[in-house]
Amino acid sequence: MDDAERRRAADARNSARELRRAGLYAEDEPLWKEDFPLTSAGEEYIQRRQFTRYLLATSAAFAVGTAGAAAWANLQSANHGEAQRIVELDKVANGSEYLFSYPTDKDPALLIRLPDGELRAFSQKCTHLGCVVYYQPENERIFCPCHHGVFEPSTGDATAGPPERPLQKIDIEVRNGVVWAKGMEV
Numbered sequence: 178m179d180d181a182e183r184r185r186a187a188d189a190r191n192s193a194r195e196l197r198r199a200g201l202y203a204e205d206e207p208l209w210k211e212d213f214p215l216t217s218a219g220e221e222y223i224q225r226r227q228f229t230r231y232l233l234a235t236s237a238a239f240a241v242g243t244a245g246a247a248a249w250a251n252l253q254s255a256n257h258g259e260a261q262r263i264v265e266l267d268k269v270a271n272g273s274e275y276l277f278s279y280p281t282d283k284d285p286a287l288l289i290r291l292p293d294g295e296l297r298a299f300s301q302k303c304t305h306l307g308c309v310v311y312y313q314p315e316n317e318r319i320f321c322p323c324h325h326g327v328f329e330p331s332t333g334d335a336t337a338g339p340p341e342r343p344l345q346k347i348d349i350e351v352r353n354g355v356v357w358a359k360g361m362e363v
Contacts, residue, residue: 259280259360260357260358260360261279261358262356262357263275263298263349263356263357263358264277264288264356265356266351266356267354269290271290271291271292272290273289273290273314274289274311274314275290276288276301279298280360280361284302285300285301286298286299286358287300287310288356289312291330292314297330297333297346298346298347298348298358299319299345299346300344300361302344303323303324303326304335304340304341304342305323305326305338305339305341306323306324308322308326309321310326310328321340324338325338326339326340328340328344345362347361348361348362
């Protein structure tokens with residue numbers, strides 16, 4: 178900036194101050210413009226109300242996006258798995274368990290034959306932190322040793338400890354004396 182430009186800027190500041198004192202300068206102009214009279218193309222002064230509107234619009238957009246993602250996730254079907262042979266029924270005694278993998282070899286699962294002879298199958302992963310659970314027939318419960326989570330063996334519902342969600346159920350059926358896994362319940 179050369180000397181002539183500096184003088185013009187100083188004169189503009191001084192004249193703006195004099196006009197303001199005389200009551201002739203526009204009151205809606207912010208005070209900082211007196212000391213910084215430089216402007217650029219497209220410069221805008223955003224008021225608090227405008228900022229609040231932008232903030233609310235952005236928050237609403239995020240809320241709609243989150244709700245849309247949640248709805249999309251709920252509409253997606255879980256991996257139901259294909260029918261898979263588990264074990265012959267007579268190899269699982271009343272009040273005992275049988276370990277298998279379903280729907281893939283990396284997914285541990287638990288087949289329980291309750292004392293009354295009913296069959297139940299669940300994922301063997303605890304719904305709290307994914308630890309392996311096991312059946313305790315003497316206590317009539319499914320137990321997670323990591324954080325002492327307890328599940329009801331007939332329904333898979335969490336009954337004690339930190340787990341809040343039930344175990345993932347596996348649909349099973351008996352065909353010609355053989356227990357088959359039909360798919361994962363959603």
